Amino acid sequence: MRFTLKVWRQAGPDAPGAMQSYEVDGITPETSFLEMIDLLNERLIAEGKDPIAFEHDCREGICGMCSMVIDGVPHSPERAVTTCQVHMRSFRDGDEIHVEPFRARAFPVLRDLVVDRGALDRIIEAGGYVSVKTGGTPDANLIPVAHADAERAMDAASCIGCGACVAACPNASAMLFTAAKVAHLAHLPQGQVERAQRVRAMVEQMDAEGFGNCTNHYECMAACPKEIDVEFIALMNRDYLKASLAADDA
């Protein structure tokens, strides 16, 4: 198969960027999208040119490293996948494909398709955990958890922290990411003690990082490789409202 790639190239955080065109040929349909870029990069290295910088690691859809926008859609126009799981058989021979980095004010571009998503870590650091120390915890079966609650918690916890929700949102909002962690812990008895202060601290950090707000486009859910449900945003909003109305020391 043959493709024309239009790829965002940017030498550094403060350098201007531009789309650059590359022709790739002889690609088999089983080749993955990232493997196609590998092949292009091999060629660029052989020509003494700078290869395209892009993030990847596990290449099986779980580490959350992928950070490309393909033809205007974070990860790819295919549903419920990360870029690393996209294969060239999903494209037509001769296609022109546009590749850009995830874009958001809170995700500055470091180089080419690599962005800084440290803001998401700082949201978790603000309160996305249960404050237990190592050791001294009760037997794991002491507190039963209803099957449905455990499953719902797992639905939320399967977020891979890639940031596609932010890149997809017209407001560059991180509501789906933040809500996924809030909802994961809110569905479990272990998460109840700190439920109010957790949601407040995380939402405040989210706002401080420069993410936008949610105006119900649901683009985040459509782009999410793990199909995290926007219902969790509703849960977070309810929890946040309740926590804000409660006394400061609640």
Added chain:
Amino acid sequence: MQLDAKIPAGPIQDKWDRHRQEMKLVNPANKRKYRVIVVGTGLAGGSAAASLGELGYHVDCFCFQDSPRRAHSIAAQGGINAAKNYPNDGDSIWRLFYDTVKGGDFRAREANVYRLAQVSNDIIDQCVAQGVPFAREYGGLLDNRSFGGAQVSRTFYARGQTGQQLLLGAYQALARQIHAKTVTMHPRTELLDVVVHEGRARGIVVRDLVTGKISSHAADAVVLATGGYSNVFFLSTNAKGCNVTATWRAHRRGAGFANPCFTQIHPTGIPPSGDHVSKTTLMSESLRNDGRVWVPKKPGDKRAAAQIPESERDYYLERRYPSFGNLVPRDVASRAAKERCDSGHGVGPGGRGVFLDFQDAIKRLGRDTIAARYGNLFDMYHHIVDVDPYQAPMVIYPAPHYTMGGLWVDYNLMSTIPGLHVIGEANFSDHGANRLGASALMQGLADGYFVLPYTIGDYLARAGNSDVKADHAAFQAVEREVGERIKKLLGVGGKRSPDSFHQELGRLMWDKCGMGRTAEGLNEALARIPALREEFWRDVAVPGTGDTLNQTLEKAGRVADFLEFAETMCLDALERAESCGGHFREEYQTKEGEALRRDDEFCYGAVWEFRGVGERPALHKEPLTFENVHLSTRSYK
């Protein structure tokens, strides 16, 4: 090099308790005066950094990824073992210990394995308290499943994403400590060397992967939690970034490297479809609970699976190992697949594959039950191969997955360099020559939550503060070496990419030091590796500069280290003239093709001491004694 394993005296059940009672402690008010470096943020490193931060130490934590949450532990699918015996099926600490020693083919240290089994239950309690959403039964209690190599159900799981959920638990505990400022996190920062001065680890030299800045970090103790070296094969189930650099650099500075030839080839990988393939994806071992493995009885049978009648199928694992059947340990299952393919029965691309078939399970349990158990794995397979496993069997083939070898550590998880501790997959201690499924997550978290936080306190209390700071001449000298090496890599100006060398090395290692090894093949590899290394330093192409984000430069440094390490790995495989666990020397097998262990000569851990690149390293031996699980031939028949 002195190997003192420091195994406490007394009955095995009491060793860890007694050891803890005898340890020196650091006063709570003094802990903040100690600085500890933790490199790597997977299950071992993440849990260690968080636990040490909670205790009050000042921790500097490093990872090469953009976030500590992305370490490769995240990709573990199947589950984590513990001896809870919730299913009431006869499990106990003793049985988990026994299974692990036997599963490791009697090449692990008994005392370490017993401790691992002992703390396994605490791990589950800890994770549940953190909010890890393990699978539960309808009554609300935790669910368990069985896994290869065990006859009890002791595996806890969170769908097919157990590693992810356990890592997020550790990551969240770490995030809490970062917020509390007990841990300073350094993401996108790669260790390039370890600083040893006057016989003690003093710190590390790192490169900021965004700015290229080289800097020194001093500490009172250093912990490496940098994972395994499966990527020496190029194609493996590991993430692309996994590498041997941290452990190899420590080895070059004096840490013994133990049993590098003990690598695990996982039976259920997706076979590569061509040269473009950049990694092999794993299909969880849990699939063997309900999937049946078979090949056509007739060699070269090209018919689709559905066209092959029952009577013409060879369910070779059930045939050869009736009591364990499809649930034999990984090394046994992988070797059996290779044997069938070598004798012409293989299916799929190039005849290098076997069927993993769910039709019987779907008939017995219904599609919904199978979807609930394995849905995400089936989807993943469907995506990659474009075949629906609900309709047709999967085609699988063994793939490099885990490395049991690693830096030698004593009972306290300290390497042969005082102050340098090694935890998780990066060390060699618990799995012998083969690791059982769902035991890697257990070991990573055992080391990080429940072992190292004790033993490092004892070390610090005895050794005191290190007086060598980051501006000391010892650090400046290593910084200079690191800078010169980067300059050298950038300056070769050759024609071949680092990846092309990596691919060539990987193919060589897979052919000569993979699932089947012979003296002849290993000698051939030992002759070719130095030539390839020489070519690398003559012809590698690394465009760009050292003061920016330069992924080719990162890759080149890692490949250069693999090219040195591979030689020691082959040498170890050559030296070990026996078959055990994942190490199969074709010269040493029984008439039935099973591994032939030679306990009289090889019942030891082989520990290599670095003597220079291209120089033969010195071999030291840690004799292994089995006082509790008696040396016997492993049988899963």
